[in-house]
Amino acid sequence: MPPKLLHPFGKPAADGFRQLVKAEGVRLWDDQGNEYIDGLGSLWFCQVGYGRQEIIDAVTEQMQTMTVYNAFPPWGYPVAEELARRISDVSPLDDSRVFLCCSGSESIDTAFKIARATAQLKGEGDRQIIVRRERGYHGVNIGGTSAQGIAPNREGWGDLLPHVMEIDADDIESAASLFAAHGERIAAVVCEPVQGAGGVFPPTEGYLERLRELCTKHGALLILDxxxxxxxxxxxxxASQTYGVTPDLITFAKGVSSGYQPLGGVIVSRGVCDVLEADPNYMLRHGYTYSGHPAACAAGLANINIIEREGLADRANHIGERMSSGLNALRDDGQLDEVRGIAGLWAGRIREGLDVSDTVRVRDRMLDLGVIARPIGDSIAFAPPLVIEDTDIDTCIDVLAEALKVLD
Ligand SMILES: Cc1ncc(COP(=O)(O)O)c(C=O)c1O
Incomplete structure (x- = not known):
């Protein structure tokens, strides 16, 4: 009998889910007493690890004082304003403003609507095209589904958004050709600086910079997801700071709250804000009931404080050194054939073109050995909490090495 819960990205007929009952630091336990090191930060989102009392207290205190309300006019509340200010301050976008929502998918659809609204407000009604990048993942709402560069995720739903076009993931000339043909009709390009769910692909040399140039030259917005x-x-x-590229809109979610509460949003650059603010009577007819939910904002603020105080961005670089040297050692041994990633985000390709059923077997063996990683196509991906200790990183690598033997 399948469970009552229809699992996200699951086969509705499937059964046999491992039931998690406890999480602490970088470790989780299931109801059978099995312990796991989380090599994936849940789903690439938990930067600060599990059970951080500071975040739990901040959420509790917020809920005890002003449990919940909405931020539709005329209402607001300090915790949402403070979070927006904090995110704007740490972002690369000076004097930006921040729209809040509850997920990455909502942030993407919001960014698409803001990009198209900006064009409409500038009197460029024909500028509607959203350019997606092959291998890109931008969530599952209708905009994000239409912008999927992972083709199977677009299939099986009937018609999606019109005016969406695709460019190559690595070859910027494909973007140049598309702009040459349709530049005046392109509202925005959406692009992950490092493609994650598509398999952990950092950008090829100069790709992001050229994309920025093309957008600027042709009057399109650059959305970095x-x-x-x-x-x-x-x-x-x-990553905009890591790669030195300044977008017009930044979509965010996941690490903003380390997942303690559902939270996402869009950082809107000053240039776009100027367009939205120009007519005092213009109303942005877009917003979610829970945009700026107080408990989520409290979680976000406490989480950002921890990332800053514990220097977790720097720590990501350290994780990167240790993880890449472990993965590269496996490559040198012939157990992997490619290693991709940066800082806290890595993947090792086992063999080009290997079927995902084989990488799932590797993942399952890793789970039996107590480490969580993600099978993506022919690769195994890691994105651990940024508080992971060196010994646990080493265990992730050792367990991968052992689990690869299931393919012998
Ligand atoms: C780059 C990117 N954009 C958007 C999303 C969608 O986020 P959510 O699952 O929170 O809707 C994801 C989720 O993995 C993502 O990786």
Missing amino acids: EVITGFGRTGNWF
């Missing part, structure tokens, strides 16, 4: 890469994961608050 930092849902995975934000909040320390690539060694800075944002």
Whole structure:
């Protein structure tokens, strides 16, 4: 009998889910008493580890004083304003403003609507195209599904958004050609600085910089989707800073609250804000009931404090050194054939073109040996909490090495 819960990205007919009952630091336990080191920060989101009392207290205190309300006019509350200010301050976008929502998928659809609204407000009604990048993952709402560069995620739903076009993931010339043909109709390009769910692919040399140039030249907005890469994961608050590229909109979620509460949003650059603010009678007819939810904002603020105080962005660089040297050693031994990643985000390719059923077997063996990682196509990915100790990083690598033997 399948469980009552229809699991996200699950096979509805499937059964046999491992039931987690406890989480502490970088460790989780299931109801059978098995212990796991979390090599994936849950789903690339838990920067600060589990059970941080400081965040739990901040959420509790917020709920005890002003449990919940909405931020639709005329209402606001200090915790939401403070979080928006904090995120703007650590972002690369000076004098930006921040829209809040509850997930990465909502942040993406919000960014698309803001990009298109900006074009409409500037009198460029034909500028509607959203450019997606092959291998990109941008969530599962209708905008994000249409912008998926992972083709199977687009299939099986009937018609998606019109006016979405695709560019190559690595070859910037494909973007140049698309802009040459359709530049005046492109509203925005959406791009993960490091592609995550597609398999952990850092950008090819100069790709992001050229994309920025093309967007600027043709009057399109650059949306950097930092849902995975934000909040320390690539060694800075944002990967935009790591790669020195300034977008017009940044989408974020996951690491902003380390997942303690559902939280996401869009950082809106001053240039875009100027357009939105120009007509005092213009109303942004977009917003969620829980945009700026007080408990989520309290979790976000406490989480950001921890990332800053404990220097977790720097720590991500250290994790990167240790993890890449472990993975590269496996590659030198011939157990992997490619290692990709940066700072707190890594993948090892076992063999090009290996079927995902084989990487799932490796993942399952790793679970039996007490380490959580993610099978993606022919690769195994890691994105541990940024508080992981060196010995646990080494265990992740050792367990991967042992689990690879299931393919012998
Ligand atoms: C880059 C990126 N964008 C958007 C999303 C969607 O986020 P959510 O699952 O919170 O809706 C994800 C989720 O993994 C993501 O990796």
